Amino acid sequence: PLAFQADLIERARADRKRIVLPEPDDDRVLQAAAQVLAAGIADITFVGDADYVATRAGELGLDLSAAQVVSVGDPAYLERYAEEFARLRAKKGVTLEQAREKVTDVSYFGTMMVHMGDADGMVSGAAHTTAHTIVPSFQIIKTAPGVSVVSSIFLMAMKDRVWAFGDCAVNPNPTPEQLADIAVTSARTAAQFGVTPRVAMLSYSTGTSGAGPDVDAVVEATRLAREKAPELAIEGPIQFDAAVDAAVASKKLPGSDVAGKATVFVFPSLEAGNIGYKAVQRSSGAVAVGPVLQGLNKPVNDLSRGALVEDIVNTVALTAVQAQG
Structure with missing residues (x-):
């Protein structure tokens, strides 16, 4: 996990991006921003009151002198953003x-900053709900070309490997088309973070061993994903053990490029994905980094309201890496 964190920070520093943080009234956000600036991970813009940020930084003993602070009432931004938002939502x-x-x-303002190119990505949610953070991005930034659905992955950092689990946070019951999209997008996101993507389309059945509507949906999703991205190694339907254990793989799917060595795991539903990532996180000591939102034109990421300062630093770093494209 520490090696993954160090790699993430190195990647962010290699091509420094500007990340907007619309919640400077939360001390954790200020503390994380100070660490981000000190380590050269990203440039920071706060949406808030400059006097408050300066005063509170002083009280907390933080150096935030390099951060930009923009007020939602700033005429240099407000009119431009209002006109563009009215055009988008006409x-x-x-x-x-x-x-x-x-x-x-603040969530809309921060999202407009990203849309208009005044920032490269946004991280929010320490003091706001998930909906408050991500709904503006659906309305303003929208999905990337060829992507029909916004989804998410968790990067599961273990002692000797990093896996990507999707979608564990956004889509409750994806259709086969959406599942195919999630698979291809998850593989591309994983690659941005140095994971070589070998995609397992998870099910309770491997290959042709099972039948039923749930398995059929994964069969169809696998076909569509291969069509969308013929260059990717994608296997499905496949059970978790066959995806990760070479001995099981050699019996159930001999000759597969993915079985036994999968790195990107696509769960058939939000329920399965959420249970799956928490089970691995709690039983293996993996650090779950995320959820990383994917499929948007520009990166926006949501923090859990219980986020620690370290979580916020990591999320800023991964948003910066996503912004590198």
Whole structure:
């Protein structure tokens, strides 16, 4: 886990990006930002009150002098953002006046900064709900070309390897088309973090050993994923043991490029994925980094409201790496 963390920070430092943090009223966010700046991981913009940030940084003994602080009422941004938001949401009947009001919400303002190129990515959620953090990105940044669904992975950092688990946080019951999308996007995200993607489309059945609507959905998703990304090694349906254990793989799927050595695991549902990542995290001592949101045009990531300072630093670093493309 420590090696993965060090690698993540090195990757972020190699091509420094600007990350917007719209929650400077949370001390953890200020503490994390100070560490990010001191380590040269990313440049930081806060959305908030400059006097408050300076005063609170002083009280906490933090050096945030290198951070930019932008107020939601700043005329240099507000009008530009309101006009663009009104344009984006014109079909929904949003007026310029309504847009002005909307973009003064810190989540919308931060997301507009990313959309307009004033920042490269956003990290929020220490003091806001997941919906408050990510809904603006669906409305403003939108999905990347060729991607139909925003999804997520957890990077499971263990002693000797890193696995990617998707989707454990966003889509409850993905269709075969969405599952195929999640597989291809997860493989690409994993590769950004130095994981060689070998994709296992998980099921309770391996190969042709089982039948039923759930297995059929994974069969179809595997076919579509291979069609979308013929260059990727994708296997499915496959059980977890056959995906990770070479001895089981040699019996159940001899000759597979993925079986026994999978690195990217695509769960058939949110329920399975959430249980799966927590089971591995708690039983193996893996550090679960994420959820990493994927499929957006530009990166936005959500923090858990119980996030530790270290979690925020890691999330800023991985958002910066995503922004490198």
